[in-house]
Structures are given as structure tokens and as C-alpha cells.
Amino acid sequence: MSDVPVRPPPPPPPLPAGWTEHNAPSGHTYYFNKETKKSTYTRPVAAAAQPPPPTPLPPPPASLPARPPASLGAESGYSDYNDPTHQQLNAFDPKRQMEDLIFGGAQNLYSNRGQDHARGGLRGGFRGGHNNFADRPRQPRDRPKHRQDIPGCAPWVLVRTKLRRRFVWNKDTNESFWKFPPDVMKAVIEFDRVEREKKERRERGEPSDVEEDDAMAEIEAGLAQAEEDVEIVEVEGEEGMEDEEEYEEVEVTDDEGEEASHPPKRQRTEEPPTEQPPEDDDLAWQLAQMEEMEQMGGDHEQEEYFEEEPLSEDDCKALFKELLDDTNTNPYTPWDKVLEAGALYGDERYKALPNMKARKECFDEWARDKIQYLKEQKAKQQKLDPRIPYLALLDRYATPKLYWPEFRRKYKKEPELKDMKLPDKEKEKLYREHIKRIGMHSSELKSDLTALLKAQPLAALNHSSTLDTLPSSILIDLRYISLPPSSREPLIKTYISTLPAAPEGAAASAEEEAAVAKKREERRRRERALAEREKSVQEEKRQQERDLAYGKGRLREEEMEIERAMNVGKEGLRAHLGAE
Amino acid sequence: MPPVRTARASKKAPPEGFDDLEDTLLEFAAAMKDAENAPHDGKKKYEMVWPIFQITHQRSRYIYELYYEKEAISRQLYDWLLKNGYADAGLIAKWKKQGYEKLCCVRCIQTKETNFRSTCICRVPKEQLKEGQDIQCVNCGCRGCSSGD
Numbered sequence: 001m002s003d004v005p006v007r008p009p010p011p012p013p014p015l016p017a018g019w020t021e022h023n024a025p026s027g028h029t030y031y032f033n034k035e036t037k038k039s040t041y042t043r044p045v046a047a048a049a050q051p052p053p054p055t056p057l058p059p060p061p062a063s064l065p066a067r068p069p070a071s072l073g074a075e076s077g078y079s080d081y082n083d084p085t086h087q088q089l090n091a092f093d094p095k096r097q098m099e100d101l102i103f104g105g106a107q108n109l110y111s112n113r114g115q116d117h118a119r120g121g122l123r124g125g126f127r128g129g130h131n132n133f134a135d136r137p138r139q140p141r142d143r144p145k146h147r148q149d150i151p152g153c154a155p156w157v158l159v160r161t162k163l164r165r166r167f168v169w170n171k172d173t174n175e176s177f178w179k180f181p182p183d184v185m186k187a188v189i190e191f192d193r194v195e196r197e198k199k200e201r202r203e204r205g206e207p208s209d210v211e212e213d214d215a216m217a218e219i220e221a222g223l224a225q226a227e228e229d230v231e232i233v234e235v236e237g238e239e240g241m242e243d244e245e246e247y248e249e250v251e252v253t254d255d256e257g258e259e260a261s262h263p264p265k266r267q268r269t270e271e272p273p274t275e276q277p278p279e280d281d282d283l284a285w286q287l288a289q290m291e292e293m294e295q296m297g298g299d300h301e302q303e304e305y306f307e308e309e310p311l312s313e314d315d316c317k318a319l320f321k322e323l324l325d326d327t328n329t330n331p332y333t334p335w336d337k338v339l340e341a342g343a344l345y346g347d348e349r350y351k352a353l354p355n356m357k358a359r360k361e362c363f364d365e366w367a368r369d370k371i372q373y374l375k376e377q378k379a380k381q382q383k384l385d386p387r388i389p390y391l392a393l394l395d396r397y398a399t400p401k402l403y404w405p406e407f408r409r410k411y412k413k414e415p416e417l418k419d420m421k422l423p424d425k426e427k428e429k430l431y432r433e434h435i436k437r438i439g440m441h442s443s444e445l446k447s448d449l450t451a452l453l454k455a456q457p458l459a460a461l462n463h464s465s466t467l468d469t470l471p472s473s474i475l476i477d478l479r480y481i482s483l484p485p486s487s488r489e490p491l492i493k494t495y496i497s498t499l500p501a502a503p504e505g506a507a508a509s510a511e512e513e514a515a516v517a518k519k520r521e522e523r524r525r526r527e528r529a530l531a532e533r534e535k536s537v538q539e540e541k542r543q544q545e546r547d548l549a550y551g552k553g554r555l556r557e558e559e560m561e562i563e564r565a566m567n568v569g570k571e572g573l574r575a576h577l578g579a580e
Numbered sequence: 581m582p583p584v585r586t587a588r589a590s591k592k593a594p595p596e597g598f599d600d601l602e603d604t605l606l607e608f609a610a611a612m613k614d615a616e617n618a619p620h621d622g623k624k625k626y627e628m629v630w631p632i633f634q635i636t637h638q639r640s641r642y643i644y645e646l647y648y649e650k651e652a653i654s655r656q657l658y659d660w661l662l663k664n665g666y667a668d669a670g671l672i673a674k675w676k677k678q679g680y681e682k683l684c685c686v687r688c689i690q691t692k693e694t695n696f697r698s699t700c701i702c703r704v705p706k707e708q709l710k711e712g713q714d715i716q717c718v719n720c721g722c723r724g725c726s727s728g729d
Contacts, residue, residue: 332600332652334642337607364649371652374600420593 019044151194153187311533315526316352320359321366322523323349331370335363352530386421387430387476393417394434395481404428430478437482446491448479453495462502467492591664595656601646605666608639630721633685636668637720643667644675682729684722705729 015021018035032039146160147169155172168184169176180188311319327343344350353359393416398407408427411417417427437445452474453461460471467489474480483491615631643666647658662669674680674689683689688700701715702722706729709715716723 330603331650332646333604334638334645336638337604364645368650368652371650375652 013043013045016044148191150184150187150191152190153184156184156187158188158191311352311526311529315529317362317365318522319349319352319526319530320362322526323347323352324363324366331367331374335360338363348530348534386419387426388472389416390419390422390427390430391476391478391481394431395485398431398434398438400435400438404431407431434478434481437478440482442483442487445479445482446487449483449488449491450495452477452479453492458500458503461496461499463496463499464502465496592660594664595654595660597653597657598660601643601653601661604642605639608635608642611635626718627721633687633720637671637684640667640671641675644672648676679727681727682725684717684725685720687719688717688722688725702726 015031018033019031020034022030022032022039024030028041030039030041031044033044142161142163142165144159145162148158148160150156150158150168155170157169157171158166159169159176160166165178167176167178168180168188323344327347329338329343338344350359353362393411393414397411402410408417456471456474460473465471470492480488612632612635615635618628618631620628643653643658643661646652647655653661661667662672668686670686671683674683674686680689684702688702691697691699694700700717700719700722702717702720702725704715704724705726706724714723
């Protein structure tokens with residue numbers, strides 16, 4: 001059976017006069033007769049009588065005939081049949097095997113259903129015709145989600161869709177099949193086995209090696225190539241996407257049914273008219289879309305696929321350090337106090353590191369670096385410091401009337417005089433010299449000050465400098481304060497106005513700017529990655545919830561069905577047959 | 581007669597970098613004062629000194645880490661801090677020795693005054709204690725300061 005990968009369905013017979021084709025809101029195609037005002041899901045055939053043949057209600061999936069919903073006794077028999085331990089049995093059942101393959105990992109999720117009627121796959125709840133489509137929760141449209149190379153089967157790629165179904169896709173010929181070709185099937189079985197082992201290992205807590213990266217890159221390249229020759233055919237929901245989703249395997253199993261000479265007990269209500277070809281194209285198109293999205297999203301889009309490690313350890317640390325920087329934490333405070341202050345908790349970046357120990361280590365590292373940095377800054381600053389305030393004090397209070405001891409006693413409360421950084425000897429020397437200079441002639445003092453100003457380099461003193469931003473080399477000079485402020489300030493102002501503008505120090509700053517920009521870029525990347533991680537976690541959670549709700553719904557449906565089956569009246573089996 | 585030295589006059593000005601730590605040290609001093617003046621109602625006699633030991637430990641640890649691990653303060657400042665009683669030099673001396681990296685207080689390794697010539701219960705590693713045994717030593721309220729924990 002598997003050497004015929006895709007059988008194009010026969011073209012639909014033309015509709016008889018009076019019938020028109022419509023799409024129901026649920027996405028299904030139905031047919032309406034204007035004259036008789038009748039509507040049906042069954043495609044009316046021209047040769048048959050004008051009113052469509054009385055066919056059963058909507059879609060009796062073809063999996064059903066082989067296994068009608070039976071009494072509990074029969075169920076138990078089937079459970080035996082479907083018991084995973086009976087692998088040999090299953091191996092001889094190509095249909096089952098097929099579905100095993102198609103649903104691959106999804107089986108774990110729906111395992112309870114799979115046990116009872118594995119055949120049903122995703123459609124398990126829909127047999128028996130008790131469902132009406134309106135009740136059914138609308139499924140999201142299926143689309144490819146995850147790709148994996150099949151090892152040892154080079155151009156073939158295993159694609160998992162959003163609904164956790166799987167199909168294979170040939171990168172070279174750009175074909176995709178729900179039904180796996182025989183050679184591919186072997187590889188997929190092998191691959192599944194490996195995957196399962198890996199998963200088990202992971203559950204046992206052993207580290208699994210990451211080997212997907214290169215595979216992913218290869219797929220990437222393949223897809224980029226494929227995109228060029230994919231003819232984009234957009235198939236929207238007109239054909240009833242849901243139907244397609246539901247029926248793809250129906251067709252497969254149905255064919256098998258016929259081949260295995262099972263007389264089909266049910267008539268299919270709908271012959272999906274042009275199902276397979278658009279399906280193929282559609283998938284190709286979706287793959288192309290996927291590729292496009294990836295290209296748009298850049299590198300961090302990729303991280304969605306490797307949810308395990310979107311952020312490296314260094315990144316996490318850097319994030320945490322940025323948080324510490326941003327909260328203006330004092331690096332001299334102990335870690336306990338930082339925690340007590342509680343400024344860190346509200347931030348997302350606090351959770352970047354997994355535990356308290358890591359955080360403390362990170363804090364220590366950060367504090368050490370920060371303190372080092374602060375020290376350097378201070379060392380740079382302090383070179384100009386100590387004499388400037390002292391000279392300013394002298395400028396304010398010093399008079400020739402006071403000797404040094406008197407002056408010191410009088411102003412001993414001033415912080416400048418208390419300052420230990422400038423030794424007393426130095427202070428005294430400066431004071432005496434200053435007093436001596438105050439007695440000098442003002443023209444001499446003026447010429448001294450001009451000489452001092454002229455000695456300044458243009459980088460330090462230029463057109464843009466003001467009286468408040470004089471360079472320290474002027475401020476620590478006695479010649480600067482010898483003149484009283486009233487005559488000194490106009491002199492300096494006029495001198496500054498004659499100066500040219502500052503020379504451009506652009507070359508030095510360009511490098512710095514580049515460094516800053518790089519840092520900022522890094523930071524932005526990390527923050528994005530964090531947000532991405534957050535998002536993917538949310539997504540996963542939502543997915544799980546949805547799966548759970550979906551599974552519950554299914555279970556409920558099945559329970560109801562069983563209840564209906566159990567509810568045998570006096571008529572016994574006839575009631576059931578009659579109902580259908 | 582020798583000149584009378586007041587506490588203020590005899591104290592040297594702190595070396596450079598002290599103002600960075602000053603706030604934290606003041607906080608410790610305030611906490612210590614609170615602990616000293618805390619009401620004693622309903623507490624055991626030995627329980628009253630626990631917070632004092634704990635604050636001493638924290639402050640010593642703070643200075644120890646600043647000097648030995650973060651290398652944030654100078655030797656001069658460190659010595660000055662020790663001399664002025666901001667940290668317990670004896671405790672820090674123990675922390676540098678293997679097996680005593682987390683020691684809570686020097687009293688807990690004093691074997692002379694105990695009944696069986698042994699150290700305090702808090703020095704016993706967790707795995708050697710009975711399952712679920714919750715201890716708190718009498719000396720300083722330590723819940724376990726073995727290096728392996």
C-alpha cells in the first residue's frame with residue numbers, strides 16, 4: 001500500500017441542475033437545491049434520482065467500519081488488540097502502524113484515548129455520527145511547527161504540525177506526504193525510537209547532548225533554497241480546512257479498506273474534491289511562510305525553537321548585574337541588606353538567575369568590579385582636589401592683618417582648614433605666600449595672571465570655557481587668587497573671549513562611542529532574549545492548558561458515547577442499527 | 581604628669597575610603613544599640629545575647645569580605661577598623677583557617693568550659709546530626725556553622 005504515496009482523488013462528478021455548492025460557517029461544503037429547498041452534505045449525483053440518496057448524516061470517518069462502537073466486551077477485546085505489548089500484531093496492521101507514525105509523539109498526550117481506540121487518532125471522538133459540527137470546538141488551522149532531519153534519510157525532513165501530526169517533506173523534490181514512503185518509514189521508526197530513549201534519559205535527569213543545532217542550520221539552508229522554487233498557492237478555508245484536516249487520513253484508511261476488501265459499510269458523505277494537490281501546495285506554502293517568518297525575526301526568532309537555552313549563563317549574569325546597576329545599589333552594602341531593601345524583587349531580571357546562591361555570587365562579582373571602578377574614578381578626581389577649596393578659602397578670608405596662627409585659630413571650624421589631606425605645613429606656606437603677594441602692586445599681579453592664563457593649553461582653556469569651569473591648573477595657582485575678584489574676573493573674561501574654539505577631540509571619542517553603542521546593543525539583545533524566554537514559557541503553559549482542556553473534552557465525549565452505547569433498550573442491537 | 585588623652589583626641593582620623601563604609605557601619609551600630617536595649621521579657625537569659633553575637637558576626641564578616649574577597653578597602657583602613665573595634669580580629673583569624681570558614685563565634689569552638697571537653701553543637705555537620713534534628717546553640721543562637729553545610 002505504501003508504494004503509492006498519494007492517490008489523487010477522482011474529479012468530482014458535476015452537480016445536477018438546481019444544486020448549488022456552499023460553504024457552511026463550520027467550513028464544510030454543503031449542497032443546496034433551490035427548487036426543493038433541500039440542503040445536504042452529500043454531494044448529489046446527476047445520474048441518481050433528483051433528491052439525493054438518503055445517506056447518513058455528516059462524516060462517518062472511514063476508520064469506523066472496521067471497528068463499530070461495540071459493547072464493553074468488545075472494547076476489552078480491542079484493548080487487548082491494541083495493547084502496546086502486542087507489537088507483532090500491530091506490526092502486521094499497516095493502518096495502525098501508519099497512524100502510529102503520523103501521530104508519533106502525540107500519542108503520549110492522548111494516551112488514554114490511544115489505548116481504547118488508537119485507530120481514531122485525533123478524530124477519536126467523532127465516530128458514531130453523534131457529533132454535530134457546530135458543537136465541536138473549532139480547531140485552529142493546522143500549520144507546520146517544528147522540523148527535524150530524519151537521520152540517515154538525507155533529503156527527507158520530518159515536520160510536526162501545530163496539531164502534533166507529522167508528515168515528511170523532501171527538501172530536494174519539495175514533495176510532502178502524510179503517508180511515509182517505505183524507506184522513509186524505516187528511518188522514522190528508528191528516529192522515533194531514538195527520540196523516545198532520549199526523552200526517557202532526560203526524564204531520568206541525565207543531561208542530553210544538544211545536537212540539533214547543525215541539523216537546524218541545514219534545514220534552514222534547504223528551506224531557503226526551496227522557497228525559491230515553491231509556487232505559492234494560497235488555499236484559504238474555502239475548501240473547509242477542517243475537513244481536510246479531518247479527512248486526510250480518512251482517505252488513506254479508506255483506500256486500505258478497499259484494498260483489503262473490507263466492504264465499506266458506510267458511504268462517505270463527502271468526496272473531498274481536490275484535496276491532495278492543494279494540500280501539498282499549501283504545505284509547501286506554509287513551509288515557505290515559516291521560513292519567511294524566521295528570516296524576518298532574525299536570530300532571536302530561532303531561539304523559540306531552542307527553548308531550552310535562549311540565554312547563556314553569562315547573559316543571565318549580565319542581566320542581573322544590569323539590574324543592580326539600574327537600582328543604584330551601593331556596592332559597599334552587604335548582600336543581606338540589599339535583599340532587605342527589596343528593590344530587586346519586582347524586576348524580571350531578578351529571575352534570570354536560578355537560585356539565591358547564584359545571585360549572591362553574581363552580586364559579589366559585581367560589587368568587586370564596581371568598587372574597583374569607583375576607586376579608579378576617585379583616583380582620577382582626587383589629583384586636582386585638595387588645594388582648590390583651600391585656596392578658595394584664602395581668597396575669601398585671608399588679610400595681611402592676620403598672622404598664620406591667628407588665621408588658623410579664627411577659621412579652624414572651616415572644613416577646608418580641617419581637611420587632613422592637605423598637610424598643615426603646606427597650608428601655612430600657601431597662606432604666607434598669599435599674604436606676601438597681596439601686598440604687591442596690582443599691575444604686576446595682572447601681568448602675572450595674564451602669564452598664567454597664556455600658559456594654559458587650548459584644550460583646557462578655550463572660547464567655550466567660563467569662570468565656573470576654569471581648569472584646575474589655574475585654580476591651584478596663587479597668581480589666580482592674588483588679584484581681588486572684582487578686577488580678576490573681567491580680565492579673565494576678556495582673555496577668554498579672544499581665544500579660539502576648542503580643538504576637535506572627535507577621534508578619541510568615536511572609539512568610546514562605538515564601545516558604548518556596542519554595550520547598549522548587547523544589553524538590548526539580552527533583554528529581548530529574556531522577554532523571549534518569558535514568552536515561550538507562557539506559550540508552553542497555554543499550550544498545555546489547551547491540550548488538557550481538549551483532552552478532557554474528548555474524554556467527556558467518549559464517556560457520553562459509552563453511556564449511549566450502554567443504554568440498550570428492549571430492542572437491543574436493532575435500536576443501535578436503526579439509529580444509524 | 582602625662583597629658584590627659586581624651587577618647588576623641590586619641591583617635592586617629594580614619595584612613596581613606598572609610599566614608600564608603602560609614603553608612604553601613606552606622607546601620608550596624610544602630611542595630612547593635614537596639615539589640616542592647618531590647619526588652620528581655622519572656623526570654624531566657626542566654627537568649628538575650630544572641631542578637632549581639634549575630635550582629636558582631638555580620639559586621640566582622642562584612643569587613644572581612646570587603647578586605648579579603650572584594651579587595652575594596654586598603655590595608656590601612658582594615659587595620660584601623662580592627663583597631664577601633666568594628667570587627668573581631670580573633671574571629672576573622674579563625675575564618676582564614678580550613679574548617680572554620682563559617683564559624684559563628686569564637687566561643688563555640690572553646691572546649692575548655694564544656695562538660696565533655698567538646699565544641700558547641702553548631703559545629704557538628706548536618707549529616708552527622710539525627711534526621712530532622714533542629715538545633716540552636718546556647719552561646720550565640722547559631723543553627724549550624726560547619727563548613728560542609
